[in-house]
Amino acid sequence: MTTDTAVGDSAAADRIRRAAIEAFAESGYAGSSTRQITKRLNMSATAMYPHFRSKEELLYAIALDGHRAVLAALRDADYPDAPVLQRLTSVVSAFATWQAEFHQLARVVQYELGALTPVHYRAITAIRRDTVAVLASIVQAGKDSGEFSVDDVDDVVLAISSLCVDVCRWFPSKIHDDPRRLGAAYGRIAQRLVR
Numbered sequence: 001m002t003t004d005t006a007v008g009d010s011a012a013a014d015r016i017r018r019a020a021i022e023a024f025a026e027s028g029y030a031g032s033s034t035r036q037i038t039k040r041l042n043m044s045a046t047a048m049y050p051h052f053r054s055k056e057e058l059l060y061a062i063a064l065d066g067h068r069a070v071l072a073a074l075r076d077a078d079y080p081d082a083p084v085l086q087r088l089t090s091v092v093s094a095f096a097t098w099q100a101e102f103h104q105l106a107r108v109v110q111y112e113l114g115a116l117t118p119v120h121y122r123a124i125t126a127i128r129r130d131t132v133a134v135l136a137s138i139v140q141a142g143k144d145s146g147e148f149s150v151d152d153v154d155d156v157v158l159a160i161s162s163l164c165v166d167v168c169r170w171f172p173s174k175i176h177d178d179p180r181r182l183g184a185a186y187g188r189i190a191q192r193l194v195r
Contacts, residue, residue, distance in 0.1 A: 013051035015041055017065070020058050025104040029059055029112040059112060060120040066102070066109035067127040073098045074134045084142040088194065089187035091138060092160055097183030099167035100176070106168030135160060139194065148194035160190050 019040040023032035034055050035045040052058040077094035078087055099106045113124060135157045142148030150156045164186060176182045 092190035093183040093187035095164040096186035100179035
């Protein structure tokens with residue numbers, strides 16, 4: 001099996017993915033059966049198999065979609081010709097906003113990766129490295145230009161990534177229920193981390 005396995009692109013497959021995201025976000029991957037997932041759609045458990053060969057392949061499809069979407073959001077928010085502080089603010093804001101806006105999906109793609117096969121896990125971690133590289137290139141550019149006062153680029157990127165990823169664990173809350181406002185706040189926090 002390759003890492004580019006066709007992972008359900010029909011309307012039915014999309015409905016199954018959405019039901020699985022809800023189930024995995026609520027009960028975890030291990031706590032959700034294919035029967036529980038398909039029951040949400042009033043389908044038999046076997047109705048999943050023409051679209052996904054296994055529950056693990058379904059998780060992989062979700063993880064692949066989610067990680068690709070996060071990477072695209074960060075790349076779309078980065079304007080390489082803009083001032084480096086503006087780039088950082090924009091990318092961090094997009095990162096935190098995505099984690100809040102799609103918190104159920106984000107929770108699944110961040111916390112259920114251990115259930116993937118080694119081949120699928122490697123495919124996802126490659127995308128995660130690309131995502132981290134977007135942030136790292138901006139922080140490195142700021143350090144190189146002298147605009148950012150950071151001792152270690154990797155430490156700053158780890159801190160920022162951890163802050164953003166953690167949003168999916170608790171969002172929404174009594175204080176924060178607007179993904180864009182939260183994203184803007186995280187952008188401002190990132191500015192303070194590099195000055």
